[in-house]
Amino acid sequence: MGDFNKLEPVKAAQKFIGNYFPYCDGALLAGSVVRGEATITSDLDIVIFDKAYRSSYRESVIEDDWPIEVFVHNLNSYKDYFKSDYKRARPSLPRMVSEGIILKDNGVIDSIKCEAKELLSKGPEKWSTEIINTKRYFITDTIDDFIGCNNRAEGIFIANTLAELVSEFVLRTNNRWIGTSKWIIRSIRDYDTSFAEQFVEAFDIFYRDGAKDDVIQLVDEILYPYGGRLFDGFSLGKK
Structure with missing residues (x-):
């Protein structure tokens, strides 16, 4: 100590x-x-x-x-x-x-x-298809904001939100516990060390150089097995 x-x-x-x-x-x-x-x-x-x-x-x-x-x-x-x-x-x-x-x-x-x-x-409760689709929609909304953002300060905070949403999605769809703060990356490493390195590197490149491609590619790879980005046709609460 x-x-x-x-x-x-x-x-x-x-x-x-x-x-x-x-x-x-x-x-x-x-x-x-x-x-x-x-x-x-x-x-x-x-x-x-x-x-x-x-x-x-x-x-x-x-x-x-x-x-x-x-x-x-x-x-x-x-x-x-x-x-x-x-x-x-x-x-x-x-x-x-x-x-x-x-x-x-x-x-x-x-x-x-x-x-x-x-x-x-x-492990935690398994996500339903409805929950997965809802999370896909919010990740899609955030990645669209991330791609279109030209303001460096706003981009940093959008990236922060995106990192939390994506980490939650990966962990929960793989029946893993999630966390906050330092426990986000600890939980990801516990799940898959190689993926954790890819995850950290993609966001680190953006925070350091402002380059977005690796983050965008990472998000699309994560969403692909579940149908990719979701916007058109998404509905929540409609009766």
Whole structure:
């Protein structure tokens, strides 16, 4: 981490648990420090399970020079978050639980970890043909804006939107979890490292040089198996 005054992540997390949640039923340390991806700005993600709490909550604190994100659940509330994460195809809590290092366990963690791992291996809900066509339409609308845009500033933000739409389309049509921010590219790499390189290179060329051809080609290749771009005949909500 580069800060030798800090406690080691596990020790810092255990101390935090001992100070603030000494009677909890279970606790996990998750996040980048567990995956070996920590940077100088990384925090500690700590998941608490405690039957004494009536509802779940999230809180951010600083202890022993560590920024800490604590996610507190009782022995039922986490299930609603698992369901919500499943529906939005962004398994934040299941991923934390699955990868988390056990800090404390009164016999509740194993079953919760099993639930998380089963959900992750299942993958998100399969997109219907209607959803795929709707996404094709919005990607088509955005790529048309991208192609026709002559304003550099506007083009950057159109490209940002296009990258998110396209990454979502590729991942969801291949039964993969999606993400936001850094988890977009992590999810794409998890799906296909070669495609991830092509994806990054196409957008990098545009951001660097303003050249659009690689992005346009990438989008068309992605849409082709599903019928290509969609505009003519698309309808939404008509009765």
